[in-house]
Amino acid sequence: MKSRVAIALSGFALLVAGCARKDATSPQTQTPKQAGVRIVNAYGQPVDVLVDGVLAVAAVAPGSLDTVQQSAGSHTVTLRAAGVTSPGLQVTTATGSVATIAAVRWGAALAASTLDDTNAVVPSGATKVRVLHLAPNAGEIQVARTQPDWSTPIEWQFPFLYDSVLADPLAHPFFQSTVGTWEVRAWLKPSEVPLGWDGTTARVSFSLTSGEKRTVLVLDKPGGGIELSVID
DSSP: EEEEOOOOOEEEEEHHHHHHHEEEEOOOOOOOOSSSSEEEEEEOOOOOOOEEEEEEEEEETOOOEEEEESSOOOEEEEEESSSSSOOOOOOOOTTTTEEEEEEETTTTTEEEEEETTTTOOOTTEEEEEEEEEEEEOSEEEEEEEEEETTEEEEOOOOOOOTTTHOOOOOSSSSEEEEEEEEEEEEEETTTTGGGHHOSSSEEEEEEEOOOOOEEEEEOOOOTEEEHHHHEO
């Protein structure tokens, strides 16, 4: 289940079983295959990634993803907002897995939210999807979906606010459907509400087979607005 750790200073550290840099990924990019830690910058400012105290990734842009992949040995990965590091959330990755950590804004401070949800078991013949609002500059948004067993758009939840991701881990459950294609679309409230389902440009469509699940991240779009990224 997703958890929250708020850091009073400007950074947090993660202990991982071996790491190497992978280049940043753009929205709608799927999960990397090697083990490690995937960073989602939902903080609103650039975030540095250090490995064993050495800068590995400089200034991960707001609204983007980057991955520190697993290699032999154990290393400490630290995220910082302003060049001052401090201990915080620690995660040990398992072989062949990817832990996803979001750098988020909690009040005026940098915080860490783990996005992995091991309790979301998908039954045979079913699929599951959830949506997380990780766009700090977007304000309230509206999200709707169609799913394999329902072709009419359904609103995801309301109100849908950035802070709710941290305030209540249970406020963003997985929804279940049958095998097939999911489509998720999102727009800003109130400015993009007139666009509705047919007009919004923040949209993603993907097909899932039996037992699969996905998380859709709503992220700030460079230059304004929002965009969607899908991760395992």
